[in-house]
Amino acid sequence: MIVLTYASDLxxxxxxxxxxxxxxxxxxxxxxxxxxxxxxxxxxxxIAAYLLLITEGGIFxxxxxxxxxxxxxxxxxxxxxxxxxxxxxxxxxQGNLECGxxxxxxxxxxxxxxxxxxxxxxxxxxxxxxxxxxxxEESITFIFFITGxxxxxxxxxxxxxxxxxxxxx
Amino acid sequence: xxxxxxxxxxxxxxxxxxxxxxxxxxxYAYREQRELERFKRELSxxxxxxxxxxxxxxxxxxxxxxxxxxxxxxxxxxxVAPDWxxxxxxxxxxxxxxxxxxxxxxxxxxxxxxxxxVGTEKKVIRFSDAYEYLRTLNEESEEICS
Numbered sequence: 001m002i003v004l005t006y007a008s009d010l011x012x013x014x015x016x017x018x019x020x021x022x023x024x025x026x027x028x029x030x031x032x033x034x035x036x037x038x039x040x041x042x043x044x045x046x047i048a049a050y051l052l053l054i055t056e057g058g059i060f061x062x063x064x065x066x067x068x069x070x071x072x073x074x075x076x077x078x079x080x081x082x083x084x085x086x087x088x089x090x091x092x093x094q095g096n097l098e099c100g101x102x103x104x105x106x107x108x109x110x111x112x113x114x115x116x117x118x119x120x121x122x123x124x125x126x127x128x129x130x131x132x133x134x135x136x137e138e139s140i141t142f143i144f145f146i147t148g149x150x151x152x153x154x155x156x157x158x159x160x161x162x163x164x165x166x167x168x169x
Numbered sequence: 170x171x172x173x174x175x176x177x178x179x180x181x182x183x184x185x186x187x188x189x190x191x192x193x194x195x196x197y198a199y200r201e202q203r204e205l206e207r208f209k210r211e212l213s214x215x216x217x218x219x220x221x222x223x224x225x226x227x228x229x230x231x232x233x234x235x236x237x238x239x240x241x242x243x244x245x246x247x248x249v250a251p252d253w254x255x256x257x258x259x260x261x262x263x264x265x266x267x268x269x270x271x272x273x274x275x276x277x278x279x280x281x282x283x284x285x286x287v288g289t290e291k292k293v294i295r296f297s298d299a300y301e302y303l304r305t306l307n308e309e310s311e312e313i314c315s
Binding site for chain 2: 029031033036040042100104136137140147151156159162165
């Protein structure tokens with residue numbers, strides 16, 4: 001059972017870091033993305049963008065270090081519910097099914113609603129799983145592991161893109 | 170002790186990865202900049218924003234409505250459409266420079282994930298959604314007018 005706790009913690013951490021990283025590397029895009037939901041007035045989109053980044057980075061760190069037990073799960077549940085509500089609203093208004101939440105990771109962008117629902121179920125299930133112990137070394141290793149993986153993924157997609165352009169010329 | 174070892178390995182890994190990424194981005198950006206410069210010279214224009222519009226996109230109607238407005242900043246539109254539609258749109262959007270995308274095949278690979286390229290002096294800023302970009306631009310210009 002403890003394996004499941006580890007797996008769910010890591011899954012959440014990876015997803016949130018991936019989304020954080022993709023947004024940070026394309027920072028100009030983010031206010032537009034937020035504007036597309038048409039909930040926040042145009043001027044506040046930039047502030048909202050930074051708040052979103054802080055939240056996502058914070059959730060990554062919380063799940064890696066295991067701080068704020070139960071509080072962080074509740075925070076994530078509320079956040080996911082807000083996301084789901086926003087996606088539903090956007091779908092009703094514009095009939096748009098995709099979101100740019102993960103930047104280049106297209107497969108994660110395709111079904112935002114289902115993805116968030118699954119994540120929500122995992123977070124709720126996690127509340128009933130056994131508690132795991134956290135140690136500093138472990139947390140640091142995981143941080144480097146996850147950030148390294150995401151960066152390698154980013155580099156690989158860039159290499160593919162560069163190669164396509166070379167083919168065209 | 171182990172913490173120190175883990176920390177140093179991790180940080181060195183970061184440095185290597187960041188360096189590789191930086192190199193790739195530089196290479197890509199250089200090509201992109203060169204290609205855009207060439208394109209702009211061919212058209213002999215100084216407009217900085219190039220936007221790709223596909224006529225099969227489901228929000229083409231909305232994009233069309235924004236582009237027909239008068240107060241919008243002048244932009245280059247790379248229109249992916251049949252030749253007759255390009256000809257029609259060249260007359261419908263007189264403020265903008267409408268270009269047939271079929272004539273510039275070397276430029277299209279740079280628009281794979283992005284719809285908008287804004288070439289500033291130092292770097293090229295990319296946006297992935299033409300409609301959202303135009304909507305924001307439109308809102309900005311309306312603010313200035315009012």
